[in-house]
Amino acid sequence: MDLSIVKLVVTDMDGTLLNSKGKVSDSFFELFPQLQRSGIHFVAASGRQFYSISNKLSSIRNDISIIAENGGMIKFKDQGMMFNALDTEIIRKLIPSLREIKGAYIVLCGEKGAYIETENPNFIEMFKEYYPEYFYLKDLEKIEDDVFFKIALYHEIDSEKHIYPSVRHLENELQVKVSGQHWVDIAHPNANKGNALKNLQKDLGISEVETMAFGDFNNDLEMLHHSYFSYAMENAHPNIKKAARFFTKSNDEEGVEVILHQLLQAKNKVG
Secondary structure, eight states, X not given: OOGGGOOEEEEEIIIIIBOTTSOBOHHHHXXXXXXXXXXXXXXXXXXXXXXXXXXXXXTTGGGSEEEEGGGTEXXXXXXXXXXXXXXXXXXXXXXXXXXXXTTEEEEXXXXXXXXXXXXXXXXXXXXXXXXXXXXEOSOGGGOOSSOEEEEEEEESSOHHHHTHHHHGGGGGTSEEEEOSSSEEEEEOTTOSHHHHHHHHHHHHTOOGGGEEEEEOSGGGHHHHHTOSEEEEOTTOOHHHHHHOSEEOOOGGGTHHHHHHHHHHHHHHHHO
């Protein structure tokens, strides 16, 4: 395994680069300038809103690419490079049936911010961590004047058990992903982290063999498929562990940083 050929590193955020407290480690920020000096481009890829990702990585945001909304958009230096938008009419048709899912909260994710119609303070307090830019509306069916990337559905206990069975029939027409223990995302059929990564690889002239990726949940599967150096976190979903070629420690043990150290050592040996 020759890590010295890696030119692109892409990592998921929650459960991967972020620890269980939602923080990026000091170790990562110490490693980042070394990655730059080694000619490695870094990409943060998440189901989170762009503003949330850029806040977590504010000190380096102008030096990295960001894949937000599970591949719905790519930005570099705050400039949009790719958008996979959901048709507004599809959104309006879906919302009434989504309201019928017991215990589910609906988040409509747009370029300007996220939109919610619940006033539940407990949900809003949690939700702001992922969607710091948001708006309250009485009726999401009347939404307009924005570009919408996905509908995110939240369940406080288990999204895979309590939401996914009610929306899986949409998979023939739309992208439906269980993106975390509490979240299911409905998006444009081409909107996933893998397609977004393919676009970046093409723009940068970097191959899959020269790409390293880290993930922990089902919305990372396509991204791992487009990276030869695909790593599953110790805390990853079983599907991710089956898909990945390699493994690393958990997010709370700085599993990403452990491999980045190895990557830089390999680069230094040939440099």
